[in-house]
Amino acid sequence: MNVNERFQSLRTGLLEFLVLKIIAAHKVYVADILGVLAKTDFKTQEGTLYPLLSRMRRDGLLDYEWRESETGPPRKYYSLTAKGEKQLAELTEYWKHINSTIDSIGASYE
Amino acid sequence: MNKITSIHLNGKAYQLEEQGYDALRAYLTHAEKQLSENPDKAEILSDLEQAIAEKCDARLRANKDVVTTQEVTQILQEMGPVEGPEKSEAPKTEQTTSNDAPQTPKRLYLIREGAMFAGVCNGLAAYFNLDVLLVRLIFVALTILTGGAWILVYAAMMFVVPYANTSEERAQAYGEAFNAQEIVNRAKESYSRLTDKGRWERWGERMSNLEDRHRERVEKKRDNRAERRAARQAERYHYRPVGTSAFLGFVSMVLAVLWIAALISLINTGAIFGWAVTAYIPIWLAIVLLFIVFHAVTGPMRAGRWMRVGNQWHPADYAYDGWHGVVDGLGILFLVISFWFAYTHFPEVQSFINAIPHQFQNLVDSLKKG
Numbered sequence: 001m002n003v004n005e006r007f008q009s010l011r012t013g014l015l016e017f018l019v020l021k022i023i024a025a026h027k028v029y030v031a032d033i034l035g036v037l038a039k040t041d042f043k044t045q046e047g048t049l050y051p052l053l054s055r056m057r058r059d060g061l062l063d064y065e066w067r068e069s070e071t072g073p074p075r076k077y078y079s080l081t082a083k084g085e086k087q088l089a090e091l092t093e094y095w096k097h098i099n100s101t102i103d104s105i106g107a108s109y110e
Numbered sequence: 111m112n113k114i115t116s117i118h119l120n121g122k123a124y125q126l127e128e129q130g131y132d133a134l135r136a137y138l139t140h141a142e143k144q145l146s147e148n149p150d151k152a153e154i155l156s157d158l159e160q161a162i163a164e165k166c167d168a169r170l171r172a173n174k175d176v177v178t179t180q181e182v183t184q185i186l187q188e189m190g191p192v193e194g195p196e197k198s199e200a201p202k203t204e205q206t207t208s209n210d211a212p213q214t215p216k217r218l219y220l221i222r223e224g225a226m227f228a229g230v231c232n233g234l235a236a237y238f239n240l241d242v243l244l245v246r247l248i249f250v251a252l253t254i255l256t257g258g259a260w261i262l263v264y265a266a267m268m269f270v271v272p273y274a275n276t277s278e279e280r281a282q283a284y285g286e287a288f289n290a291q292e293i294v295n296r297a298k299e300s301y302s303r304l305t306d307k308g309r310w311e312r313w314g315e316r317m318s319n320l321e322d323r324h325r326e327r328v329e330k331k332r333d334n335r336a337e338r339r340a341a342r343q344a345e346r347y348h349y350r351p352v353g354t355s356a357f358l359g360f361v362s363m364v365l366a367v368l369w370i371a372a373l374i375s376l377i378n379t380g381a382i383f384g385w386a387v388t389a390y391i392p393i394w395l396a397i398v399l400l401f402i403v404f405h406a407v408t409g410p411m412r413a414g415r416w417m418r419v420g421n422q423w424h425p426a427d428y429a430y431d432g433w434h435g436v437v438d439g440l441g442i443l444f445l446v447i448s449f450w451f452a453y454t455h456f457p458e459v460q461s462f463i464n465a466i467p468h469q470f471q472n473l474v475d476s477l478k479k480g
């Protein structure tokens with residue numbers, strides 16, 4: 001089992017956090033989200049992302065609006081709700097906390 | 111040349127090759143099953159359709175208006191499997207174990223693709239997992255050996271064995287789905303659960319107006335599938351060919367043909383395929399030996415073919431084990447020998463037998479006169 005496989009479940013768990021971050025930066029369309037993730041280790045497919053987005057919307061973290069597109073039918077553009085923003089802030093805070101914990105463990109043992 | 115199927119994805123028409131359509135339908139059916147608990151099911155499915163539609167658009171140009179099977183497979187791979195709300199790691203493994211292996215039973219079909227004539231050799235090659243060339247060589251060799259009689263076997267198979275027309279049948283011919291394999295396999299299972307008419311209709315509506323002709327085809331297929339399932343079920347409670355059984359069946363069929371040919375050749379010319387047996391032994395002994403050899407070889411084969419499923423031998427069932435072959439052979443041998451003995455030792459019997467053609471002639475004559 002290589003490093004990549006070892007962290008598979010960790011990445012899966014972090015996906016929601018990343019999606020929140022992406023949406024927080026811009027109003028995005030699903031293909032944009034996939035495009036951002038595709039360049040990273042968090043490469044994701046529609047089959048996973050759509051159910052995730054729908055659940056996050058049900059949890060009240062995000063919402064979407066329809067926008068016309070030049071090439072085809074209208075598209076859903078996602079944005080964060082207040083609850084989503086709050087969640088993102090909490091997660092970011094916690095992530096920093098975990099990071100510093102990981103960094104400090106062992107190193108600070110003096 | 112491939113059949114194409116028209117579909118609508120979120121209101122826009124697309125033309126897909128038939129196998130591509132099957133794979134897409136399987137994918138969406140699987141998605142629907144995965145999302146069955148999800149309150150936003152309809153919305154997610156429509157999003158997925160939209161995404162697929164856009165991927166199709168990207169592959170179409172001014173002079174290319176059909177999405178090929180390969181492209182559909184590619185699109186579905188890009189989409190990735192739809193996962194249920196709770197990560198379905200556990201149910202997935204459960205699914206694979208509970209689906210007892212013969213979900214896609216191998217069946218013998220004629221395969222048109224790459225066929226020389228009717229696809230018999232092609233189908234057999236797929237069935238036995240052999241090279242087509244090898245199967246063809248065997249057929250040619252057998253045709254020469256049997257002085258052309260083997261062609262009848264080919265002709266018989268041509269009429270008896272069905273063509274693999276749908277991609278599902280083709281998958282069965284090879285014993286596996288060769289297209290978006292896993293998706294099709296899994297979807298097939300969920301597809302069969304969609305037996306409730308109401309649900310099916312709603313699904314049809316949601317897929318937005320598949321053409322009527324198409325729906326008919328799908329429903330017919332579903333009926334066929336139900337029939338086949340029932341047949342399989344019935345089979346399971348009786349005898350089921352096991353392991354290499356089909357191969358054994360094929361071999362014993364070949365042997366039977368060879369044997370009959372040998373018998374005829376022996377009686378007519380006193381030689382088996384040019385080998386003048388009667389120079390060494392009397393013809394009756396040759397015939398008897400032919401019987402014994404045939405039964406000694408095919409008996410165990412027949413027994414092997416119809417081994418019971420599982421280890422239980424139900425007392426009410428007729429257990430055809432290896433000994434039956436030998437016993438059958440001995441029985442026939444006994445008959446032949448006693449007949450021969452009677453014929454040679456009892457002049458009455460001999461004259462009776464010899465008189466049969468004469469008597470028969472008399473009978474025919476008297477009928478003619480009457």
